Amino acid sequence: MRQQKNTYTVQEATKKLEHYCAYQERCHKEVRQKLQGMHMIPEAIDVIIVHLLEHNYLNEERFAKTFVSGKFRIKKWGRRRLTQELKLKDISKVNINRALAEITETDYNEVFNTLAEKKADSITETNIMKKRKKLIDFLLYRGWEPHLVYEKANELVH
The missing domain is CATH 1.10.10 (Arc Repressor Mutant, subunit A)
Structure with missing residues (x-):
């Protein structure tokens, strides 16, 4: 049929x-x-x-800001992942930057530190190197900047 x-x-x-x-x-x-x-x-x-x-049903800047705010607050994504996902949706660089500018440096660092500490505590691995690698992989996957990730991993896992 x-x-x-x-x-x-x-x-x-x-x-x-x-x-x-x-x-x-x-x-x-x-x-x-x-x-x-x-x-x-x-x-x-x-x-x-x-x-x-x-008729303002469609607004790319508003979309980018909503997307960034939601993924940052709920999924705890870093700037790199947010930028990458927006590029996949063909959002302009200008709108990506405007949306990312909505996140304050204080909030960004606070979310990063909380996420990293929570994840470090939840990893049951006893081998220090493996534990550090798991933490680093987790944070990099979520789009946090490598220099922040490595610094935090060395601070939390030793």
Whole structure:
């Protein structure tokens, strides 16, 4: 049995995407992919994206700031990981820098220190070198700067 492919008029797709963007901040790439998934033609996609931008449903700077704030607070990602993830979403360098500027140096260091200490305490490895490596790998994966990571690992694991 052949599955019926949903088709949308520009108005229907616009309404659907307004809800999609109102529910959660989105970047241009996500919106474009969603529209392509709805089998919209490129011209219609451009018309809808312009509409979303004009009516402030879509705002890349706002998306970047929300993304950074959420991933930093909840997942405790460092600047390198945040930058990398935003680049994957085709966010401009200007918006990435504006979003990262929202994190104060004090908050950044506080989150880093708390995360590192908590992780160091939770590693049960008895071999000092292996324990240090596990801590370093954990922090680097989360996107914290290498100089901070190595300094902290040497301070906590000895």
